Amino acid sequence: xxxxxxxxxxxxxxxxxxxxxxxxxxxxxxxxxxxxxxxxxxxxxxxxxxxxxxxxxxxxxxxxxxxxxxxxxxxxxxxxxxxxxxxxxxxxxxxxxxxxxxxxxxxxxxxxxxxxxxxxxxxxxxxxxxxxxxxxxxxxxxxxxxxxxxxxxxxxxxxxxxxxxxxxxxxxxxxxxxxxxxxxxxxxxxxxxxxxxxxxxxxxxxxxxxxxxxxxxxxxxxxxxxxxxxxxxxxxxxxxxxxxxxxxxxxx
Amino acid sequence: xxxxxxxxxxxxxxxxxxxxxxxxxxxxxxxxxxxxxxxxxxxxxxxxxxxxxxxxxxxxxxxxxxxxxxxxxxxxxxxxxxxxxxxxxxxxxxxxxxxxxxxxxxxxxxxxxxxxxxxxxxxxxxxxxxxxxxxxxxxxxxxxxxxxxxxxxxxxxxxxxxxxxxxxxxxxxxxxxxxxxxxxxxxxxxxxxxxxxxxxxxxxxxxxxxxxxx
Numbered sequence: 061x062x063x064x065x066x067x068x069x070x071x072x073x074x075x076x077x078x079x080x081x082x083x084x085x086x087x088x089x090x091x092x093x094x095x096x097x098x099x100x101x102x103x104x105x106x107x108x109x110x111x112x113x114x115x116x117x118x119x120x121x122x123x124x125x126x127x128x129x130x131x132x133x134x135x136x137x138x139x140x141x142x143x144x145x146x147x148x149x150x151x152x153x154x155x156x157x158x159x160x161x162x163x164x165x166x167x168x169x170x171x172x173x174x175x176x177x178x179x180x181x182x183x184x185x186x187x188x189x190x191x192x193x194x195x196x197x198x199x200x201x202x203x204x205x206x207x208x209x210x211x212x213x214x215x216x217x218x219x220x221x222x223x224x225x226x227x228x229x230x231x232x233x234x235x236x237x238x239x240x241x242x243x244x245x246x247x248x249x250x251x252x253x254x255x256x257x258x259x260x261x262x263x264x265x266x267x268x269x270x271x272x273x274x275x276x277x278x279x280x281x282x283x284x285x286x287x288x289x290x291x292x293x294x295x296x297x298x299x300x301x302x303x304x305x306x307x308x309x310x311x312x
Numbered sequence: 313x314x315x316x317x318x319x320x321x322x323x324x325x326x327x328x329x330x331x332x333x334x335x336x337x338x339x340x341x342x343x344x345x346x347x348x349x350x351x352x353x354x355x356x357x358x359x360x361x362x363x364x365x366x367x368x369x370x371x372x373x374x375x376x377x378x379x380x381x382x383x384x385x386x387x388x389x390x391x392x393x394x395x396x397x398x399x400x401x402x403x404x405x406x407x408x409x410x411x412x413x414x415x416x417x418x419x420x421x422x423x424x425x426x427x428x429x430x431x432x433x434x435x436x437x438x439x440x441x442x443x444x445x446x447x448x449x450x451x452x453x454x455x456x457x458x459x460x461x462x463x464x465x466x467x468x469x470x471x472x473x474x475x476x477x478x479x480x481x482x483x484x485x486x487x488x489x490x491x492x493x494x495x496x497x498x499x500x501x502x503x504x505x506x507x508x509x510x511x512x513x514x515x516x517x518x519x520x521x522x523x524x525x526x
Binding site: 143149150151153157159160161170171174175216220 | 428434435436437439447451
């Protein structure tokens with residue numbers, strides 16, 4: 061997987077990635093790659109390293125070892141600086157992390173204005189379009205404190221989209237949202253997938269995975285233990301651990 | 313014995329002192345806040361050497377009496393050729409002193425912002441300065457106001473230290489009246505009342521802000 065041939069035409073190549081926190085190794089050598097427009101769902105029990113893996117891809121957590129190649133450029137080599145990488149990769153967090161001092165509109169416009177030096181008027185016009193896309197036009201002038209979790213998360217998605225990312229990372233985007241509001245967020249994500257956005261989604265939402273994922277990667281104890289189409293992984297899991305996890309998720 | 317009449321007869325004199333106290337407080341506070349923000353940021357993000365230097369400054373100031381700093385600036389700096397008149401000397405020493413405390417106020421406020429906020433800023437491609445300027449500092453603003461107001465009230469009281477370099481602030485004027493009238497109790501109580509009139513609203517304001525932040 062490390063040679064240039066297989067890396068060609070791939071949007072993302074992760075090669076033997078390791079991540080340790082102190083003496084604790086949470087990712088123990090993970091490799092996978094992704095095509096443009098591919099939708100990947102990452103699953104696994106808590107502590108399996110799936111969130112950390114996603115956070116390593118845009119260097120929010122710098123990997124301890126291994127290589128990440130994004131859009132044909134090796135990230136760690138210095139050819140591709142981390143800030144540029146992050147401009148090209150959108151991220152949606154479990155805790156939303158919307159900016160509480162700004163309105164929904166300002167949240168979405170901030171990235172382009174600060175990072176891309178887009179004129180404020182232009183950025184806000186586009187932010188308005190993005191808010192419409194996530195169904196929040198009527199909330200443009202509201203602050204996060206006045207919004208539900210589902211609305212805040214949709215603002216966060218619009219905020220990430222405003223940078224025109226080539227890849228979107230979703231780190232358990234619905235885990236902190238009230239059950240009855242989860243579909244608001246999932247609907248937006250499904251629509252994004254339909255439009256051809258390349259995305260990696262850490263989630264336990266089986267329905268979403270079945271509907272959207274081209275591939276499901278199952279992680280446990282810092283390693284990928286199973287990978288395949290949703291049908292393969294969900295209906296014919298090869299690993300005992302995948303099976304036991306799936307039965308717990310289905311029961312929940 | 314205590315006599316209201318002594319306070320009233322000398323009120324303009326006392327108020328002149330109060331004016332000195334207040335203007336010294338305001339000037340020192342402005343410099344202390346700007347310097348404190350700078351020192352706090354340098355301490356957090358300036359790297360190892362700058363971090364250590366600013367940490368030394370903060371601990372040195374916090375571990376020594378403010379009066380020492382006032383005396384040092386006014387009486388010792390002239391020895392190495394830095395001659396400051398009373399007011400600037402007093403303002404500089406109080407600002408240097410309070411900047412250390414205010415640096416800690418800003419540090420605590422920045423550290424109280426959840427990590428997810430800077431992660432979100434970084435994930436958009438912001439560098440550290442941009443994240444601070446547009447995401448972190450605006451959120452600290454509301455959190456620093458109550459402790460800053462507290463520091464302001466403390467500074468009003470600490471300006472009385474400048475009596476030691478013979479600046480005619482509120483306390484010094486009170487002592488002059490005491491010497492002139494052979495009644496030290498009355499002007500001191502008068503000064504106390506004026507200090508309270510200045511500090512109480514500030515502390516009340518701080519308390520109501522604190523409630524709002526919660």
